[in-house]
Amino acid sequence: MSSELGLAGQVVELVGRLGGVGAQAEVTVSRGELALTRFANSAIHQNVAESAVEVRLRVHLDGRTVAGSGTTATPENLRALVERVLAAARFAPRDPAWPGLTAPQPVAAPLPWDAATAQAGPDDRAALVRAFVDAAGGLETAGYCRTAVRTVAFANSAGQAVQGRTVEAAMDGIARADGADGTARDCAQRLTDLDAAELGRRAAAKARAGTDPIELPPGRYPVVLEPAAVADLLQNFSWYGFNGRQYAEGQSFAEPGVAQFDSAVTLVDDPLGAAGLPFDLEGTPTYTLPLVEAGVTRAVVHDRRSAAEVGGESTGHAWTGSSTIGPVPRNLRLAPATTTTDTPGVPTTAAGTAGAVADADTAALVSRMSRGLLVSDLWYTRVLDPKSLVITGLTRNGVWLVEDGQVTRAVRDLRFTESYPRALGPGGVLELGRRAVRQPGRWDGVWWEAPALRLAAWNFTGGASG
Amino acid sequence: MSEFEVATAAVQAALDAGARYADARVMHRRYESMSARNGEIEALTQDESLGLGVRALVGASWGFHAVPELSDRAAREAGHRAARTAAASGLVPGPPVDLVPVTPTTASWSSPYDVDPLAVSLATKGDLLVAATATAVDHGADLAEGLYQIWDTTKWFVSSEGHRIDQHIRECGGGISATAIGDRETQRRSWPSYRGQYGTTGWELVDSLDLTAHAARIAEESRELLTAPLCPAGETDLILGGEQLALQIHESVGHAIELDRILGWEAAFAGTSWLDLAQLGSLRYGSELMNITIDPTIPGALGSFGYDDEGSPAVRRDAVRAGRWVGVLAGRDSAAVAGLDYGGSVRADGWARLPMVRMTNVGLEPGPHTLEEIIAATEEGVLMDINRSWSIDDKRLNFQFGCEIGWEIRKGRRGRMLRNPTYTGIGPLFWRSMDMLSSEIVSWGTPNCGKGQPGQIGHTGHPAAPARFRNVRVGVHA
Numbered sequence: 001m002s003s004e005l006g007l008a009g010q011v012v013e014l015v016g017r018l019g020g021v022g023a024q025a026e027v028t029v030s031r032g033e034l035a036l037t038r039f040a041n042s043a044i045h046q047n048v049a050e051s052a053v054e055v056r057l058r059v060h061l062d063g064r065t066v067a068g069s070g071t072t073a074t075p076e077n078l079r080a081l082v083e084r085v086l087a088a089a090r091f092a093p094r095d096p097a098w099p100g101l102t103a104p105q106p107v108a109a110p111l112p113w114d115a116a117t118a119q120a121g122p123d124d125r126a127a128l129v130r131a132f133v134d135a136a137g138g139l140e141t142a143g144y145c146r147t148a149v150r151t152v153a154f155a156n157s158a159g160q161a162v163q164g165r166t167v168e169a170a171m172d173g174i175a176r177a178d179g180a181d182g183t184a185r186d187c188a189q190r191l192t193d194l195d196a197a198e199l200g201r202r203a204a205a206k207a208r209a210g211t212d213p214i215e216l217p218p219g220r221y222p223v224v225l226e227p228a229a230v231a232d233l234l235q236n237f238s239w240y241g242f243n244g245r246q247y248a249e250g251q252s253f254a255e256p257g258v259a260q261f262d263s264a265v266t267l268v269d270d271p272l273g274a275a276g277l278p279f280d281l282e283g284t285p286t287y288t289l290p291l292v293e294a295g296v297t298r299a300v301v302h303d304r305r306s307a308a309e310v311g312g313e314s315t316g317h318a319w320t321g322s323s324t325i326g327p328v329p330r331n332l333r334l335a336p337a338t339t340t341t342d343t344p345g346v347p348t349t350a351a352g353t354a355g356a357v358a359d360a361d362t363a364a365l366v367s368r369m370s371r372g373l374l375v376s377d378l379w380y381t382r383v384l385d386p387k388s389l390v391i392t393g394l395t396r397n398g399v400w401l402v403e404d405g406q407v408t409r410a411v412r413d414l415r416f417t418e419s420y421p422r423a424l425g426p427g428g429v430l431e432l433g434r435r436a437v438r439q440p441g442r443w444d445g446v447w448w449e450a451p452a453l454r455l456a457a458w459n460f461t462g463g464a465s466g
Numbered sequence: 467m468s469e470f471e472v473a474t475a476a477v478q479a480a481l482d483a484g485a486r487y488a489d490a491r492v493m494h495r496r497y498e499s500m501s502a503r504n505g506e507i508e509a510l511t512q513d514e515s516l517g518l519g520v521r522a523l524v525g526a527s528w529g530f531h532a533v534p535e536l537s538d539r540a541a542r543e544a545g546h547r548a549a550r551t552a553a554a555s556g557l558v559p560g561p562p563v564d565l566v567p568v569t570p571t572t573a574s575w576s577s578p579y580d581v582d583p584l585a586v587s588l589a590t591k592g593d594l595l596v597a598a599t600a601t602a603v604d605h606g607a608d609l610a611e612g613l614y615q616i617w618d619t620t621k622w623f624v625s626s627e628g629h630r631i632d633q634h635i636r637e638c639g640g641g642i643s644a645t646a647i648g649d650r651e652t653q654r655r656s657w658p659s660y661r662g663q664y665g666t667t668g669w670e671l672v673d674s675l676d677l678t679a680h681a682a683r684i685a686e687e688s689r690e691l692l693t694a695p696l697c698p699a700g701e702t703d704l705i706l707g708g709e710q711l712a713l714q715i716h717e718s719v720g721h722a723i724e725l726d727r728i729l730g731w732e733a734a735f736a737g738t739s740w741l742d743l744a745q746l747g748s749l750r751y752g753s754e755l756m757n758i759t760i761d762p763t764i765p766g767a768l769g770s771f772g773y774d775d776e777g778s779p780a781v782r783r784d785a786v787r788a789g790r791w792v793g794v795l796a797g798r799d800s801a802a803v804a805g806l807d808y809g810g811s812v813r814a815d816g817w818a819r820l821p822m823v824r825m826t827n828v829g830l831e832p833g834p835h836t837l838e839e840i841i842a843a844t845e846e847g848v849l850m851d852i853n854r855s856w857s858i859d860d861k862r863l864n865f866q867f868g869c870e871i872g873w874e875i876r877k878g879r880r881g882r883m884l885r886n887p888t889y890t891g892i893g894p895l896f897w898r899s900m901d902m903l904s905s906e907i908v909s910w911g912t913p914n915c916g917k918g919q920p921g922q923i924g925h926t927g928h929p930a931a932p933a934r935f936r937n938v939r940v941g942v943h944a
Binding site: 040071384 | 506517527529531553555608609645648650652866888944
């Protein structure tokens, strides 16, 4: 038994002792080392590390529910946490929608983990930053290299007791040339799998290809979205579309069983695929969950509360914000194409290419676009309406005009206002790339994986000049 | 050991390990939030966080380490690791780092309040949210939500220069919203603001919001919006309510004047700024009516404190005076790089996060009019209020904001309600078009400002009053 699982069990026992047999308890103990080396103007300027422990307790007593947490795990502090939460439960308003505890059940075996990544120090991260900066060939660079390890245990008073561990490394950087930015990012389970030099070269090549941009008028343009841009689509679908609470409220576009997407679209939430835990904050096992299969919406995700609201089962997506924001998938993968229309002379899978196009996979999609835009990244996307999922935002880190299958000019950043489900709706997706690339989320343990994507139209509503 | 002794041990350990400057913060925060939906409580959380963060400067490089333990051994280890991390930063070194001078201070500061928000009973607070959301449902809301949040934070700060400062800061606030769900879209109305109103104050702020009294109105307005005409597209005069103007200030001025962004330190993530330091003091940012201050001394505003997280005292400064850009939000190191003589705007959202340049209270000084006078003086235009969506480019120039509600203005009168109002523009052009400004000022609190990696949530304040802008593009739709 890990020390974390032992601690979680102690807290459950304490709740039973102090709260009586009627007290139901869920306890999560998380211990982690998070380190992030940040660089700007081609120098490391922020270099941080955090050793943290969090004990999170939720108690249901006499029809009332309270959650609480603490950041120290001494016996005195654990007892103080239990007493505080039990005291609050006695005075809290009633909670008639309490969904009960997860029954004991097995969870998937933990993923193999890389000890070297878990133990990486500031010198290891600095070496990758050095490689990125050097590979940018004198261009100004900025970004981060991150390593994270977390050991998490869960126990409840119904007898569920499980544990897991995640390890992750990520790198995200830009290079800058004459006012143009190019980006490259990657997320992996091992620090050694991050090719910082290749990321630096790629960011620099895109930055150099982004100089001297032209301004294009607003309008609907066919687009190739690179994986970083597609990651934004996945993130917004996760938070608003496949969120079980928003679905229960009637605020989501999702209609399970309906062909809402183009038949090329298959979306899977895969927390066990990489850097995920085999259970959620309620101790429910996680698993690979298809959300869209060949264009047909199949599921939304639930915690116990949202599942109870629609008469379903939890899919293992409880997190600290799920009782108010709702449960969201956080490891979403857009399945790449298994077949595609090959263009003679254009390789379809090999990595490494020059200029605006980051890789050969994207090059293949660009080669089949008569006139449109190649978009690297999306920025500051915000929801105008959650149900239609109309979103506004901007392009960032490079946009290029494509004519007759060739990138011809860099374009100034554009603002768009677009319904994401409409853009990926039936007939909207012309082609997917063959290679899915994992993009790190803002927090460790969250990732989005997608190939490049060629869409029939994207609604640009303004230019950088207004 | 006392918290000061823990912080002192960490600083000394960093110095022993080679740091030429170090500071440490012990921080204890109690956080409580409750939310209700459709007349029932759905979440009640009480979190407590206690730990130590140490910052060390070795040569020209920073390192930071944070631990959740307050023993002498843990503090010394954290100080040592902060210095070691700083040394590793030197593998990819930047220019020399200096710190603008600050007089070492021994001080104690506490924010003013009338009613301790944590002392108000949970039942009283819960009953308020239940009643307000139930009222909204009774008046037509499909979804009525209520929320309050309380942060009670004590900090102990020590630096190798001799600072020894403790602060006790109480912040709280709350609000309600009503959502009507149609076949194709949803419409929401909020009171008093999207996510509510927040301040560095006591529970008296929440009491003053009178949430239940406004629940029926916002519910009825949300239903009415489902069938209201769409905000027309085109260029017209735009009147913004104070809450939306607060967000406009936050996004297009506050972030743009952050010195770390101007210097490129946030380039990869949060972005940079369109501002060029060479133009500080001469650049025309907006019209003559535009007077923006940086003022962490405003009693009760959410960006108020006694000292920032580098030990610099709270001081009011000008950012824009009569339309001209004259000041920035700075820290001691960024100010030194820029050749400025002040910091004072550096904060962290917890013991485990590195202090960074953050907005304090960045606000627009009031004008001579009332909102009704502004409406009466407008031949044709749109009035928009309460933010619904916000987006701005990485240089803080091109923005597009959506509001919950709009009203047509014709011949000096408020006319039909308008659905899905949006407006867009370029920051300095927009601010130069401001020609009327109200005196009805409120210090709006923003408790959710994201910045930094690892991510940090900042609390900022924005005094703002309704204002008019000429020839703005409105009605951008998908």
